[in-house]
Structures are given as C-alpha cells and as structure tokens.
Amino acid sequence: MRTLFLAVALATLAAVPQASAQSVAGEWNASMNTPGGTREFKIIFQVKGDSLSGTVKRASGDVPLSGTIKGNDVTFAYTIEYGGNPLVLTVTATLKGDTMKGSIDLGGGAQEAFSATRAAASPAS
Numbered sequence: 286m287r288t289l290f291l292a293v294a295l296a297t298l299a300a301v302p303q304a305s306a307q308s309v310a311g312e313w314n315a316s317m318n319t320p321g322g323t324r325e326f327k328i329i330f331q332v333k334g335d336s337l338s339g340t341v342k343r344a345s346g347d348v349p350l351s352g353t354i355k356g357n358d359v360t361f362a363y364t365i366e367y368g369g370n371p372l373v374l375t376v377t378a379t380l381k382g383d384t385m386k387g388s389i390d391l392g393g394g395a396q397e398a399f400s401a402t403r404a405a406a407s408p409a410s
Contacts, residue, residue, distance in 0.1 A: 308332055309354055309380060315401035317389045328401060330361075337361050352376075359385060367392075 313328040327342040328350070337352040341363045352361025362375040376399050378387025383403035388396045 309337065309359055309385070312404040313385070313401040314404050315385075315399065317399045318397040319391070320395070327404070354380070357381065359387070 309330045310332045311330060313330065314325070315328050316323055316325045318324075326344070328339060329342065330337055330339040330350075332354065335353050335355055337350065337354055337359070339350050339361075341348050341350050343365070345365075348363045348365060350361045350363040352359065354360075357380045359378045359380050360376065362373055364371050364373050366372070372392040374392065375390040376387060377390070378385040378399055378401070385399075385401040387399050389399040390396050
C-alpha cells in the first residue's frame, strides 16, 4: 500500500507543469551591434503564458514587438523603417538572471550581437 501511495504521489508531481523559467516582464536596457556602430535602446516586455508583446523604445520612435519565451529561450521581432522600407529585426537570445545575450537578424541580410540587462526598478516615491 505504501509503495502504491508513493507511486501515485510521484506520478502526480510529474504531471504538474514546471514553472516557466524566469520572467522577462518589465523594462530592459538593450544594445545591438550594427555596421554603423553600437545602438542602445530600451525594451518593455509583457508576458502572457509563453507569448511576448511589448515595445522597443528607440530614439527614432517606439515600435511594437511580439515573440515567445520557452524556458530560457527568448525570441521576438519588430519592424523598423530603414531607407524608406520596412525592415524586420528578429532577436534570438538566452535569458540568464537579469541578462540576455544572443543575436539579432537584420532582415535576413546580416546577424549581429544583441545583449540586454534588466533595468533597475524605479525608487518608490
């Protein structure tokens, strides 16, 4: 009987979904290498399940993003205007604590380094 109880308890625990890896929700300070030099910008992520949405805050204007998080793997894309044409930028990164590192695909034309760190929380007023 005791063995049966233990087997049922272990089976129940195995059926419980594991908690998602760390959340990316919130504000991040990001940078990417480009042929013209390093570009810095902010990202604000919202998370719903394994879906990401949010905003990329750039000096030339904010743009929406969408993507996914699966475990520690983060993928998202956003579209900018470059030379009068839309250019889709796709980020693939690995989340580790308060940092993300990976690459950014510049519309299929090139890949460059991407990194981000979680922004410090604003002090309460």
